[in-house]
Amino acid sequence: MKRSGVEGVRWLLRAAALTLPATCPLGCMTATRCCFRAEAYRIELTLDPAAHRLLGRTTLDLVADVPVDPSAAGPVAFELLLHPELKVRRISADTATVRRCRVGRDIIGDDGVEEFHRRRHVVVLDHPVEALSLVVEYDGALWQDVAAGERPGEIHNFEMRAHVGEEGIYLGGGYWYPQPELADGAAPAAADFTLLVDPVKEMVFVAGAQSDPALAKQSGRQAWRSPYPLESMVLVGGRHEVHRKTHRGRTISLHLKPTQAEHVQGLFEAVTRNLDRYEPLIGPYPASEFAIVDNFFSSGFAFPTFTLLSSAVIDMGERSQTSHGYIDHEMLHCWWGNGVQVDPRDGNWCEALASYAANYYGYVLDGDEEEARRKRRNYAHFLSRLTAEEDKPLGTFGREGGCGRGIGYDKGAAVFHMLARRMGQDRFWAAIRRFSAEYLGRFASWEDIQRACEAEHDGSLEAFFRQWVRSSGAPNFAIDRARYEEADAALVLAISQSEPPFELDVPIRITDGAGHQDVVVHVDDLLEEVVVPVASPPVSVELDPDYHVFRRIPLEHIVPTTAATRSGGPLTWVVPEGEVADAYVEIQEMFAAATDEDRSRRVVAGSVEPAALAEANVLILGDALHDKAVSAFLTSIGYPLKATDGGFRFADVVYLSDGDAILCTAAHPHVPGGGVTVLFANSEAAIPRPRIIPFYDRSVVIFRSGVAVSRHDLEYRSVIPVEGGPNAALQAPDSRS
Numbered sequence: 001m002k003r004s005g006v007e008g009v010r011w012l013l014r015a016a017a018l019t020l021p022a023t024c025p026l027g028c029m030t031a032t033r034c035c036f037r038a039e040a041y042r043i044e045l046t047l048d049p050a051a052h053r054l055l056g057r058t059t060l061d062l063v064a065d066v067p068v069d070p071s072a073a074g075p076v077a078f079e080l081l082l083h084p085e086l087k088v089r090r091i092s093a094d095t096a097t098v099r100r101c102r103v104g105r106d107i108i109g110d111d112g113v114e115e116f117h118r119r120r121h122v123v124v125l126d127h128p129v130e131a132l133s134l135v136v137e138y139d140g141a142l143w144q145d146v147a148a149g150e151r152p153g154e155i156h157n158f159e160m161r162a163h164v165g166e167e168g169i170y171l172g173g174g175y176w177y178p179q180p181e182l183a184d185g186a187a188p189a190a191a192d193f194t195l196l197v198d199p200v201k202e203m204v205f206v207a208g209a210q211s212d213p214a215l216a217k218q219s220g221r222q223a224w225r226s227p228y229p230l231e232s233m234v235l236v237g238g239r240h241e242v243h244r245k246t247h248r249g250r251t252i253s254l255h256l257k258p259t260q261a262e263h264v265q266g267l268f269e270a271v272t273r274n275l276d277r278y279e280p281l282i283g284p285y286p287a288s289e290f291a292i293v294d295n296f297f298s299s300g301f302a303f304p305t306f307t308l309l310s311s312a313v314i315d316m317g318e319r320s321q322t323s324h325g326y327i328d329h330e331m332l333h334c335w336w337g338n339g340v341q342v343d344p345r346d347g348n349w350c351e352a353l354a355s356y357a358a359n360y361y362g363y364v365l366d367g368d369e370e371e372a373r374r375k376r377r378n379y380a381h382f383l384s385r386l387t388a389e390e391d392k393p394l395g396t397f398g399r400e401g402g403c404g405r406g407i408g409y410d411k412g413a414a415v416f417h418m419l420a421r422r423m424g425q426d427r428f429w430a431a432i433r434r435f436s437a438e439y440l441g442r443f444a445s446w447e448d449i450q451r452a453c454e455a456e457h458d459g460s461l462e463a464f465f466r467q468w469v470r471s472s473g474a475p476n477f478a479i480d481r482a483r484y485e486e487a488d489a490a491l492v493l494a495i496s497q498s499e500p501p502f503e504l505d506v507p508i509r510i511t512d513g514a515g516h517q518d519v520v521v522h523v524d525d526l527l528e529e530v531v532v533p534v535a536s537p538p539v540s541v542e543l544d545p546d547y548h549v550f551r552r553i554p555l556e557h558i559v560p561t562t563a564a565t566r567s568g569g570p571l572t573w574v575v576p577e578g579e580v581a582d583a584y585v586e587i588q589e590m591f592a593a594a595t596d597e598d599r600s601r602r603v604v605a606g607s608v609e610p611a612a613l614a615e616a617n618v619l620i621l622g623d624a625l626h627d628k629a630v631s632a633f634l635t636s637i638g639y640p641l642k643a644t645d646g647g648f649r650f651a652d653v654v655y656l657s658d659g660d661a662i663l664c665t666a667a668h669p670h671v672p673g674g675g676v677t678v679l680f681a682n683s684e685a686a687i688p689r690p691r692i693i694p695f696y697d698r699s700v701v702i703f704r705s706g707v708a709v710s711r712h713d714l715e716y717r718s719v720i721p722v723e724g725g726p727n728a729a730l731q732a733p734d735s736r737s
Contacts, residue, residue: 031077031124036062036132036180037189043177043233044221046198049166052143054086056136058177063131065183075099077124079181083162083174084119086140094133096125118175136178142171146297155310157298168296169205169237170308177233188344188443190229196221197235204255205237206293208303208338227287227304228441231341234303236293247272253291253306260294260314263321267292267314270321274328277365278357282332283433286339286440290331300326302333324362329354339440346445347469348398351405352412353432353449360413374713376547377559378697379414382406383474384553385567385673395446395469403472414550415468421548422464422505423457431456467502468550475502476552477523482541483723484534491532491722493521493541501526506549509542510534511719513726538722545717555673557716560665561697564675565617566591570599572612573619574630577605584621586690587679591619605630617668618676622687625680637669639676640700640714647682650700651712658683659705663696666714 040061047054082088091098123134142162149159162174182189195207196219209224216223226233240255243264252271254264271292275285291306294314301308307330313320320326337350363372383391386406394411396402420428435444435452450465476498483492491510503524510517513536521530544551558564565571573588592600595617603612608629620630625643634641641664642649647656650664661681668674681687681703688703702710 031075032128034068034076034078034128035065035183035186036078037065037182037186038062038180038191040192040194041177041233042194042196044196045235047164047169047200047237049164049169049200049203052141052164053139054142054164054171054176055139056086056177058136058138060134060136060178060180061131062134062180064129065186068128068130072128074128075124075126076128077122080121080123080136080178081118081175081181082121082138082178083140083142083176084117085142086119086138086176088121088136088138088178090135090137091123092135093125096127096129096132098134099124099126120181121178138178142174142176150298155298155300155313160297160299167238169203169235170295170297171235172301173232173234179232185345188231188341190231190341190441190443191226193224193226193230193233195224195233195235197223200237202239203237204240204242205235206253206255206291206306207236208232208234208305210287210289210305228339230304230338230441231443236295236306236308238294238296240294243268247275249288250275250285251289253289255291255293256314257294257311260311263314263317266318266321267327270327271331274331278328278332278335281429281432282335282357283436286334286436290334292327300330302330302338304334304338307331307333325355325359328358328362332358335436340436341441341443342398343443343445343448344398346399346447347393347395347402348408349412349444349446349449351397351408352394352416355409355413356416359409360417373546376414376417377715379410380474380547380551380553381558382410383550384555384558385563391472391474393470393472411474411550418468418548418550419453419461419464422461423453427456428453463503473500474551475504475549477502477504477506477543478718479508479541479543479720480527481723482538482720484537484725486537486724488531489534491534491538491541493530493532494527495521495523495530495543496527497523497525499526504549507544507546508532509545510538511540511542512536512538537725539725540719540721542717542719556667557718558667558673559713559715560667560675560699562591562663562665562675562677562694563697564667564673565619565665565677566594566694567617567673567675568594569596569671569674570601570616571595571619572601572603572616573621574603574605574608574613574624574627575621576623581622581684581687583684583687583690584679587693588619588621590690590694591677613676614670617671617674620676620678620680622680625678634676634678637666637676639666639678640664641678641680643680648680650702655682655702657704659686659703661686661688661703661706663688663693663701663703665699 038060042059044057045054142164144160144163146160149157160170161172162176163170193209195209197205198221205222207224209226212223212225238255241258243254245252245268252268254267271290279285287305289305293306293308295308295310298310299308300313313326332354333350336353342348342350360372360375363375390404392403392407394403394407394415397408431453434455435449439448446465446469450461454461478496479493480496481494485492501524505520505522508519508521510519519532521532571591573591575584575588601612605624605627608627610629610633613633624630640650641662644654647654647660648662650662663679665675665677668676686703686705688706698711699714700712701708
C-alpha cells in the first residue's frame, strides 16, 4: 500500500498511538487511536448535475468498537473514509471537541476491475468517548468517464462508482458520504439510514431504502429511510417517466425513458409474477416498495428496494422480462445480498443462492425440465473448461485471491441443487425461509446457511459443506464396466473416480427392452463395485444422464458453443473476399480478443490453407462459407451446416429468406476443447447484433430478421452396453444428439 503525507504529517496507521508533529496546524499532540462503527446515518444532499457537484451534510451516530474509559485523559483519533474528490469543510460533534486534521493519503484498493481510491480523514477528539454524534459537511465534483468502463460482450460496467451528471446520477460504492474505517478483521457493520435530497429539475431519484412521504413533506426534499439495517446507501437518478401500481400492498415503480413505454405492462407483470412465485418459497418480500430503474451505463445491479438495469436489458422486452437470470435474479437479491447481507470474512454465498433460485429453479417452477436439465449440464461443462489454477473453493468467492464468477454463480447454483436433493426440496426451502427471516438486516456466512439447513435436515451436513463449499474441484467419475448376472438378477457396475474421491449419490439410468428406470447408488472410493437388483435383463446404462451431480466432463464431450472457439488458444478466422460487413468485423474482433494472438491469423476466402483450419480454433464469417477449402474441411469433420445456392441447410431444412442467419459451433476434432464456429447470414441486414453473440450458450442458433427463432445443442451422450444383456437393440455407445 502506498503511503504519503500532507503538511509533514506521518501517520502510523496500525500503531497503538497516533502522533501529530509540530507542523500540524492543530499543534503538537499525541492521540490514542480508536475505532468507531456507525449505528445510524442521516445524509443530506444537494446535487448540481450540470457542474457534476455534490454538496453533502452527513450526521453519523458512532459507537466505540471496544470499551472506552471516559475518564481517561488525552486526545483520541479515528479515521473517516471519503471519496478523494470530496473536500471536508467542517466537522463537529456533540459530546467532545473535534480537532480535525485532514490527511491527503488515499487508500488504493483493487476490486478486480481497476484500482480505486478512498481518502482517509483523521478526526481527533479532545478526550475519549463511548459514543458521539458527528456532523461532517463536504463538497466536490464527481465525474467518471462512463465509456471507459464499457466492455463489448459484458453487461456490467463495474468501474462506475460515483458520478453526477446530466445523463444520470449514480452514487454507489464510491464513498460519496463519510464512513468510519473499521479495524482490521472487525465484524462488518450495518446501520440505519435516512437520506434527504433536494429536488433537481426534471430528475427523479431512487434510493436503496423506502420512501418516507411524511419526512419529505416536512423537509421539502425527497426522503428515504432504510427498512432494516443496511451496510451502505445508494442513490440513482435520471430524466425518467415514473409508472406505479400496487400489488398486495406493495408499491411497484418503473423509472423509464419515454421511449420505453411499450415495456411498462411486461415489466409490471414480471415483478408481480416473481413476488407471487417466490414469497411462498423464501418468505415475505422485505420492504414495501420495489422499483426497476433504467440506467445510463451497462448494468444489472441489485440494491435494497430496486434494480438498476441498462437500457439494453430493458429494451430486450419480453426476453429480459420472462427469461430466468434477469429480473428474477436481481429481485432475489432483495432477500439475499441486500436483505441478508454477505459477511465479507467468509465467501460470497448470495450469488450462488440467487443463481440457483432464479437462473436454475425458475425453470423447475415453470415445469420445464428440459431447460432445467440443460442448466445443470452447462454448469458441469463450464467447470470442465477451468484450469487447475482457476478451480478454487466456492467458499472463497468474493475474497482476495478467491475463485472467479463462474464458480461463484454456476458451481454455487449446482451445489444448492445437490443440497436440496440431499435434504428434500420442501425441507430445503423451509431452511431458506428460516435463514432469510433470522438474518434480515444482518450479515451471514456459509456457516449460517449450514446451520439453518441442519436445523431442518435433522442431521449434520458438515461433510457436504466441507466437500462442496470449502474444498476445490469436482469429481470425475465413469462406469468402467457393466455386466448382467442372470443367476442373481443383478446388474454389477464398476464405477471409478479420479483423485481425490468424492462422497456421492450418483443417479444411474438402466435401459431394458421395456424402457428405463433411474436408480441412485452411493460411492465414496476410487473404484467400487455396485450391485443393483433388476427385474429384467438390462441393455445399457448411463451415468447421471440428467446431470444431478456437479462433475468434470472430458473436454471432447462438452457441448460446443462459441466459448469453445473463444477458449484462448490459437484462432483462424476466415473472412469473405472484398469488403467485409462492419458486423462481421466487430465479431471477428470479439473472438480474436480472447485468443492466443501470437498464433492466430486472419485469412481471406480464396487463400485458405487446410493446415490453418486443422491446427486452430476456427471462425468462418459470411460468404467465406462457400470457400472450397472451408467446405472440404467442414465436410471432413461432419459439420452439421451446409451452404446452398442462396442460403444454408441445417437439420434437413433449407433457409433461403433474406432475413435468415445461423450461428453454429461444433467441436473441433483436432483441438481438445476447441470449436469451429460459423456465422452466416443470407443478407447483411440479417446479421445478428454482434454484442449478443457471446451470450448464446447453444451449439446452433437460427435467426430471422435478427431475432433468435430456433436453438439446438450438439450433445454427447455416453451409453454403456451391458455385458450379458440383450445388446442387439443397443445404439452406438458414444453419440452426439
